[in-house]
Amino acid sequence: METHIPERISDFVNNGELDCEMIYVESEHSALSAALGSSAAGVRSYTATSSQGLALMFEILHIVSGMRLPVVMSVANRALSAPINIWNDHQDSMSCRDAGWIQLYVESAQEAVDTTIMSFKIAEDHSVMLPVMVCLDGFTLSHVFEPVDIPDQSVVDKFLPKFVPVFRLDTKNPKTFGPIGYPDVFMDFKKQQQDAFAVSAGVIKKVASDFNKSFGRSYGDGIVEAYELDDAKYVFVGLGTICGTARVVIDKLRKEGKKVGMMKLKCFRPFPDKAIVDALKKADAVAVFDRAVSFGQKGPVFSEIESAFCDESKKPVIHSFIAGLGGRDVKLDHIELAFNRIIKEKSSITEWLL
Amino acid sequence: MLEIRIHGRGGQGAVTAAQILAISAFYDGKQSQAFPRFGVERRGAPVEAFCRIDDKTINVRSQVYAPDVVLILEPSLIEAVDVTAGLKKGAPIIINTGSNITCAAFKDFKVHCVDASKVALEIFKADIVNTTILGAFAKVTGVISLDAINKAIEDRFTGKPQVIEMNKQAVKRVYDQVD
Amino acid sequence: MPKAKKPEGKLLNLGAVILTPGNSVQNKTGGWRALRPVWNKEKCTQCMICWMYCPDMAIPQKDGKRIETNFDFCKGCGICKTECVFGAITMEKEKK
Missing domain, CATH: 3.40.50.920 (Rossmann fold)
Incomplete structure (x- = not known):
């Protein structure tokens, strides 16, 4: 996840501005696996990636969505090789369109900030419980300098309350996460995911309208x-x-x-x-x-x-x-x-x- | 909207110059946007960075093709790249150079030569002109104030009071020198 | 949008989470066994290699020593026989 995003987040953590545990990993496959684990443990979890990194995550994308874990991830959209290319297009996230993640695309740095905040609220809604990709154009947005209003923590906290998991990995009260799903149940779980997507559209609109009330900014109806x-x-x-x-x-x-x-x-x-x-x-x-x-x-x-x-x-x-x-x-x-x-x-x- | 193109060599801080310019414009109450010509950064290679400044929201996201101002951090670039590409007739070109450059390619433009390197060598003991030359930009265009540049410098070099002071000095010196 | 029909008697918790962990003990896999490991106590040195290798944890320990195989879960795979250095385990046809 070598963009400015994790660099700035580690600044926030280092300066004590953000109370969070930063996990350093050796690959994107591990990054999303770590986010999966922490989300299952009931912690609001986030990661960021791009291009080949997203491709390396592909297998875990399906596991996160199948386990109904509300991970939010920024994707700085970039081309997939070959030929080797690090610049912007949407091939990376479009290739993951069937992975069971909500995908929201943004136009400006401000919209990226705002959509990230909204995404947690959408993902963590108990009628949704689906992971969200916030797709922002690589370089064009990931490397631009422009004025952005970063909302006050207190206002964000009011809009986005603490994450309440449906089930939580907890050694004191053990549960089994990620078991085998035999043919007699697998399809039923997939139907549940599809139904959650149908519900999510309404939740996205509701969250967008609530966001507008709290922050005075809107991007259409959120859809x-x-x-x-x-x-x-x-x-x-x-x-x-x-x-x-x-x-x-x-x-x-x-x-x-x-x-x-x-x-x-x-x-x-x-x-x-x-x-x-x-x-x-x-x-x-x-x-x-x-x-x-x-x-x-x-x-x-x-x-x-x-x-x-x-x-x-x-x-x-x-x-x-x-x-x-x-x-x-x-x-x-x-x-x-x-x-x-x-x-x-x-x-x-x-x-x-x- | 004012569109600015900055020519430099990898490592000279053309991108930083564009960013400080954008932050300065922000402090002057304007909208701004700064970004590099997206490429693979290599030390010494010709690089470009862009900045847009406007009173209203900047929506356009393409690169800058018809700049209103060109800044050149290094005179050798004039031969290496087409520094006037798309530049509007009569528009200012600000060049960091110790000599007075007059060449045919520049006849349609208003050339401002400023020895930012000399100022930088005196103040920083190093040829770092990316902030220094912004003094010339402020003077020539009148688009941003010295105050705003100073604030942007404080932003950029938070926690390094000496660096802030030197940068402010360098910007002021060049501001006063250029015409 | 119609709700997913919940199949009779199936647990369809969100994300396939199972709230009763360890419920595999209800599934007595001993019935799969075609060959039965026979443990020769005289030859056994209590080295615990069989205990370590048994993939079904069907070799229980008591007071630091292995005891008779738990035939509720032993599938008769014969790994214990293969790993036993002392020839203390033999596989015999399961009598039905």
Whole structure:
């Protein structure tokens, strides 16, 4: 987890600003295993990773979610090798989309801080009890300097009370964690996870609205965020920092009289089909920006938005743009070009913004 | 919005300069953003860092392609990289140099030469110009105040009163020298 | 969203946690045994190698000495026989 995140956390711990035990490990596989153990012992647990590190955690990702442990983890999104590349895209977390973790993507450093606080409350809700990944763009956010309001501890404590585990590993009152699940029960446990995801969408919204009341900041309803969307005919859909760049393009095109807008997808898991359909159904065309590829398929977000519309009689033309892989800068021009393309094209296109 | 590009060599602290600039702008009540050209840092290799300063929230997240100001920490970079790429006509270029640089490539811009290295060598006994040159930035652009830079320096070097004092001195000296 | 149907008589605690640890003693695996270890007390030196190697902890100790195998849990794997240096354990066909 070699980002500024653990470095700053160890500063906090060293300076006595944060009462927590920092566990030093030899690999990401061990890092998440340690977080799993401490979470099972009833302790609020957190780790951070990126790219190959997340890939190394893959096996433990499923164990944490299967054991229903509310670990929160920052993922500084970066490309997966080969070729060796340390720069930003979403291939790492998108490759883990089926691991049973809630995935929230953020646009700014402030949103990363706020979403991390919200994530504990979402994860630890007894009707949810699912781990959460806070996905922030590697470098673009993980290495940026910008003003951030770090809320007072007392306000956070009021918003986020002590973690109350459902079951706790305790030598005085022993329980068995992580047993074998035979075919006669395994599937029932998986169904429980899936049901928890269905419940989590409502909890995410509730937590986002409570957060707004306590801190005066909001990011849409915690699931999707609209920008100039009400009368928009042409809509940009993206995750993370490119949404900030898209706002600038939208402001410019609006001044030119073009009816453009944005739907920022903050929550990718649970996948908010209904919210997406509601947000996009009035549009003529949609440009979905994926910073990852499902090889042999298309962009993962594009495919899922397509399928969200399969039962709708009226749907916009949905276009797929693959952009910003491995740190390829997504410029204002790229997004403007995409808008101009979808204004012209009558049927769905797939384009790599090379 | 003001967009700034800083050219340096790996190890010279171009990224730190961008960060201190962003913190200074914050102390002047502005919004700011600082980030490196994301790369693999290698000592001596040409590096770039960016800073954006605005009165409103900064949303754009791409790199800086059309800067309003360019800072050059090392004159040899002028031959190594295209330091004026995308720079707006008539925009200021602030160069750390002991000589008066006049070259054809700079004819469309307002060049400010300042011997930050000399000041740094006198004060730090080392050629560290990343904070020093910010004095010239403040004077030339008028965008941030000396006070704000001083506060940012205090922030950056908390617990090192001597370092803070030397940096403040160096910034002030360059501020007074440049025109 | 329909709730997951709880199968009859199945424990479906969150995350598959089992609240009654050690409940494997209820599962008497001795019935799996085809071969039975026969312990020759005369040859036995009480070195405890069999006790250490038994994967089912089916060789109990009393006052620092091994006693007769616990046939409720001995599956008849024969590891004790293989490890015994003194030939004090032999495997015989289980009489049903």
